[in-house]
Amino acid sequence: MEETLQALREALCEAKTVAALTGAGISAESGVPTFRGKEGLWRNYSPERLATPEAFARDPRLVWEWYNWRRGIIHRARPHAGHLALAELERKKSADQEGRRGRFTLVTQNVDGLHDRAGSQSPVKLHGDIWRVRCLDCGREERNEQVPILELPPRCHCGGLLRPAVVWFGEPLPPDQWERALAASAQAEIFLVIGTSAVVYPAAGLAEVARRSGAKLAVINPQPTPLDHQADWVLKGESGKLLPRLI
Ligand code: BV8
Ligand code: ZN
Numbered sequence: 371m372e373e374t375l376q377a378l379r380e381a382l383c384e385a386k387t388v389a390a391l392t393g394a395g396i397s398a399e400s401g402v403p404t405f406r407g408k409e410g411l412w413r414n415y416s417p418e419r420l421a422t423p424e425a426f427a428r429d430p431r432l433v434w435e436w437y438n439w440r441r442g443i444i445h446r447a448r449p450h451a452g453h454l455a456l457a458e459l460e461r462k463k464s465a466d467q468e469g470r471r472g473r474f475t476l477v478t479q480n481v482d483g484l485h486d487r488a489g490s491q492s493p494v495k496l497h498g499d500i501w502r503v504r505c506l507d508c509g510r511e512e513r514n515e516q517v518p519i520l521e522l523p524p525r526c527h528c529g530g531l532l533r534p535a536v537v538w539f540g541e542p543l544p545p546d547q548w549e550r551a552l553a554a555s556a557q558a559e560i561f562l563v564i565g566t567s568a569v570v571y572p573a574a575g576l577a578e579v580a581r582r583s584g585a586k587l588a589v590i591n592p593q594p595t596p597l598d599h600q601a602d603w604v605l606k607g608e609s610g611k612l613l614p615r616l617i
Pocket of ligand 2: 505506507508509510526527528529530
């Protein structure tokens with residue numbers, strides 16, 4: 371582990387452009403349950419039942435109860451040293467290095483906003499934001515940080531039903547965010563895959579985009595992932611402990 375850490379540290383120093391893809395695992399140490407772990411969010415529910423437009427159409431109140439519960443947990447959560455380390459890497463890479471302008475792009479599947487609270491400037495949010503809502507009728511999208519939202523399901527001024535502004539299964543990713551993620555992955559010399567089971571597409575496909583464009587791949591996860599076999603560095607451990615040591 372030590373030599374892998376040191377090798378990746380040196381490569382990160384050298385690299386001009388770096389990108390990272392994070393998943394629920396980086397929020398686990400902040401107390402936010404992951405989706406597929408043993409304590410996972412999906413343990414009691416199946417994704418089909420909750421994180422789909424059909425589920426919301428069938429029972430908006432049930433889906434909102436699930437999001438209210440998650441918003442409560444996230445509201446009480448704090449970013450940890452791993453989130454802060456990624457914000458630090460962003461600052462280091464964007465500061466002029468011997469006149470070479472480096473770049474670090476954070477791409478996240480998480481909707482909890484912990485990266486923003488840790489100081490990441492403009493994370494690419496592939497799956498939306500749990501703190502924003504969108505009206506099914508007039509399409510108006512706004513911030514909503516009520517914890518909890520009292521009247522469920524919440525209504526827009528126009529009377530339309532408000533939904534969480536997140537990407538559900540079967541829904542396309544926001545085109546602007548997807549474009550930013552593709553560009554960052556294609557230009558990265560090093561692509562970090564942190565705290566994701568890499569089973570949800572198209573997000574998980576970004577690692578392949580990066581590799582095909584010549585990037586080296588690093589996986590940071592206490593468990594094995596489908597990307598391990600094609601990674602240049604595999605660090606088996608928790609993001610809150612490994613990222614500060616790495617960065
Ligand atoms: C789309 C937002 C089409 C909402 C989420 C069959 C095969 C392949 C693909 C599909 C298929 N059937 C359907 C699909 C497509 C589907 C998909 O990929 N399904 C998977 C499950 C098979 N994808 C979609 O539907 C996407 N849309 O394809 O649209 C389209 C195109 C054009 C036009 C119309 C339609 C939309 C996907 C987005 C779904 N939304 N969430 C919400 O959050 O409520 S997905 C959800 O999973 C979260 O966003 C989450 O981030 C994401 C991925 O999960 P992970 O982040 O990886 O979390 P997980 O729990 O799985 O893993 C945690 C990891 O952390 C583990 O590895 C664990 O070991 C590790 N860990 C634990 N502790 C730590 C740690 N790591 C580090 N440190 C620790 N301390
Ligand atoms: Zn409306």
